[in-house]
Amino acid sequence: MLVPSVPPRRMDRLIALCGVLGGAVLIVFRVYDRADEVPLWAVVAPLLVMAGLELVRRTRPVLTVSLGGLAFAAGVFAGSLLATTIMYTDLLYAAVLYGSHRMSRVLHLTGGSTVLVLSALAWWKSGTAAGLLIVVVASLVFLAPVWTGELVRKHRQEAESERLRAEQTALLSEMDRREAVVAERARMARELHDVVANHLSAIAIHATGAQSVARRRQLPADDPLVEVLAVIRENSVQGLAEMRRMIGLLRDSGGGEADASYAAPDLAAVDALLAKARAAGQDVGLEFELTEHGEHRDVPVPVGLAAYRIVQESLTNALKHAGPGLVRLRLEFEPERLRIAVDSPYRGGAGRELPGARAGLVGMSERAGLLGGSFEAGPRDGYWSVRAVLPCGRGSEAGA
Numbered sequence: 163m164l165v166p167s168v169p170p171r172r173m174d175r176l177i178a179l180c181g182v183l184g185g186a187v188l189i190v191f192r193v194y195d196r197a198d199e200v201p202l203w204a205v206v207a208p209l210l211v212m213a214g215l216e217l218v219r220r221t222r223p224v225l226t227v228s229l230g231g232l233a234f235a236a237g238v239f240a241g242s243l244l245a246t247t248i249m250y251t252d253l254l255y256a257a258v259l260y261g262s263h264r265m266s267r268v269l270h271l272t273g274g275s276t277v278l279v280l281s282a283l284a285w286w287k288s289g290t291a292a293g294l295l296i297v298v299v300a301s302l303v304f305l306a307p308v309w310t311g312e313l314v315r316k317h318r319q320e321a322e323s324e325r326l327r328a329e330q331t332a333l334l335s336e337m338d339r340r341e342a343v344v345a346e347r348a349r350m351a352r353e354l355h356d357v358v359a360n361h362l363s364a365i366a367i368h369a370t371g372a373q374s375v376a377r378r379r380q381l382p383a384d385d386p387l388v389e390v391l392a393v394i395r396e397n398s399v400q401g402l403a404e405m406r407r408m409i410g411l412l413r414d415s416g417g418g419e420a421d422a423s424y425a426a427p428d429l430a431a432v433d434a435l436l437a438k439a440r441a442a443g444q445d446v447g448l449e450f451e452l453t454e455h456g457e458h459r460d461v462p463v464p465v466g467l468a469a470y471r472i473v474q475e476s477l478t479n480a481l482k483h484a485g486p487g488l489v490r491l492r493l494e495f496e497p498e499r500l501r502i503a504v505d506s507p508y509r510g511g512a513g514r515e516l517p518g519a520r521a522g523l524v525g526m527s528e529r530a531g532l533l534g535g536s537f538e539a540g541p542r543d544g545y546w547s548v549r550a551v552l553p554c555g556r557g558s559e560a561g562a
Contacts (some may be wrong), residue, residue, distance in 0.1 A: 170220060177252065178216040185209040185245030194241040208237035212249040219253055223261035226253045227269070251307040258311030266312055273304035351412040354405060362402040369395035393442060428466030432473055439477045447486030456495035465500060465552050468529040472502055475522040476548045480506035484546065504548040508541050526550065
């Protein structure tokens with residue numbers, strides 16, 4: 163069971179109030195020394211002074227101990243009231259706990275000297291028994307609160323040291339984790355560069371060389387071979403540029419702004435995708451149409467990248483597998499989500515024999531799932547339909 167903590171100032175006021183109320187009860191029942199001899203104000207005044215000092219016990223330790231000592235001495239000579247004595251011991255405890263180390267040493271020295279002097283006077287005047295009694299009582303008043311405050315202070319310092327040590331350990335662990343992530347990203351970037359990027363470069367170079375051969379042989383520009391070589395070179399160059407962008411993102415450790423050339427593509431590049439798809443789909447009888455609903459607005463970077471990749475993969479699949487007809491792309495911008503719909507003429511069984519078939523669908527589904535969205539694809543009313551819903555709230559930033 164957790165006990166709610168009380169604010170420090172409220173705790174000080176509560177201690178002062180309890181001291182006054184306890185002292186008032188003792189005064190009403192005349193439970194103090196020389197009750198028949200001293201006037202009432204002589205007992206009440208030290209009690210009220212001590213209660214007032216309790217209100218600043220944390221912030222003014224020197225003041226509280228100095229004035230508290232005088233009030234305690236006045237209370238002892240006027241009529242020893244237990245509530246006044248208890249509040250004085252609390253002032254000594256607070257002075258050690260919240261004061262400086264010098265204050266602690268001074269209170270240890272003065273407390274020990276006071277106990278020694280009082281016990282010596284009691285032994286000299288009343289004998290050994292009285293001296294031992296004064297040693298016990300004076301130690302409880304002047305030394306026990308000081309020792310307790312010192313012990314609690316050491317425990318608090320040790321707890322603070324352990325907390326700082328734990329924070330440093332957690333910080334070092336986080337730094338090690340980040341270094342491991344950066345190293346892994348660098349390794350992945352090297353692998354991508356050495357394997358994929360080199361192959362794409364080779365394809366682009368060979369396509370360029372083949373185009374040069376075609377020009378030397380004076381093949382017409384509308385020759386199917388020339389058009390195919392142009393498409394191969396254009397797509398390989400674009401793939402190489404995106405691969406370099408991905409390598410740059412992997413190599414960026416996150417400590418600063420990434421280079422502008424490594425900016426992730428987003429929905430602003432959809433028009434360029436459609437233009438390339440229209441050029442590539444002319445020979446197979448494909449047309450492409452874009453429709454946007456809602457207010458076009460900026461979406462979070464992870465959502466924009468995921469939407470771009472889903473649209474790109476859907477258009478690529480349409481070029482590979484769709485029959486002649488109209489490919490409809492629809493983007494719906496809503497306050498909390500982005501809806502993507504792509505409908506292309508469906509040819510049953512088309513492309514199933516190609517290597518890597520359906521891998522693109524898995525990738526699109528994973529992109530939507532990582533952002534907390536949904537994805538579905540399949541034949542519907544003679545079309546191959548792709549439906550994706552991507553959340554555009556704050557959670558999409560964290561989900562990426």
